[in-house]
Amino acid sequence: MDALLRDYLPTAPDLGLYVAPDLPAAKLRAALADYAPEVDAADVIALYDATRLGSAKDGAVFLADRLVFQNNDLQPARTVRYEDVVGVRAKRKLLGGREVQIDLNRGRATVTETLDFSGQPGAAEFVERFLQQVLALGGRPPAAPPADPTAEGTDRRAVEAALDQLLRLGRLTEADRARMLGAIEDGDGQRQG
Numbered sequence: 001m002d003a004l005l006r007d008y009l010p011t012a013p014d015l016g017l018y019v020a021p022d023l024p025a026a027k028l029r030a031a032l033a034d035y036a037p038e039v040d041a042a043d044v045i046a047l048y049d050a051t052r053l054g055s056a057k058d059g060a061v062f063l064a065d066r067l068v069f070q071n072n073d074l075q076p077a078r079t080v081r082y083e084d085v086v087g088v089r090a091k092r093k094l095l096g097g098r099e100v101q102i103d104l105n106r107g108r109a110t111v112t113e114t115l116d117f118s119g120q121p122g123a124a125e126f127v128e129r130f131l132q133q134v135l136a137l138g139g140r141p142p143a144a145p146p147a148d149p150t151a152e153g154t155d156r157r158a159v160e161a162a163l164d165q166l167l168r169l170g171r172l173t174e175a176d177r178a179r180m181l182g183a184i185e186d187g188d189g190q191r192q193g
Helices: 002-008 025-035 121-136 156-168 174-192
Strands: 017-019 046-049 059-062 066-070 078-081 085-092 098-106 109-116
Touching: 002 121, 025 046, 025 059, 025 066, 078 098, 085 109, 085 121, 098 121, 156 174
Parallel strands: none
Antiparallel strands: 017 046, 046 059, 059 066, 066 078, 085 098, 098 109
16 A cells, blocks of 8 residues: 555645655654554654644544544544445535545444545545545555566456455445356466367
């Protein structure tokens, strides 16, 4: 996720976005002390400062496997594990500003967490795009490219991961998944034979 975060979140102080190694030490200390005390500073890849005055006591810290955020001091900090993300959408708020709503799989229920971008509405689009990519990857880091890109055959693990994601989202039936995996085996067998 490190590379994905760096690809989708810019270092843009005017939007309250900072990506390692350009994390201001004072902002990072304030964020961790206020809403993410269990996070090790060395694990933070990106920081979103949601405050208008730049204290970073509200916002989000992005790690390799999750983000931790707090919209304001009246709300408890929230943790979003990337593997739990099943939906993402940005919305305009009624009185201005933006928010990113993140649907999470919590066992048999789907809950929605809302990350507020009232203080820095321009940052919402970058965070939304990053989370859309997380969703597309099923919460896992992008697969490494094959050692030999000209090699024949199908990367069965990559196909299985993609089909599993579609199955979790309800866009594929178990029977269709099995048929598709069978077709891959048949196709690979024909190429080798």
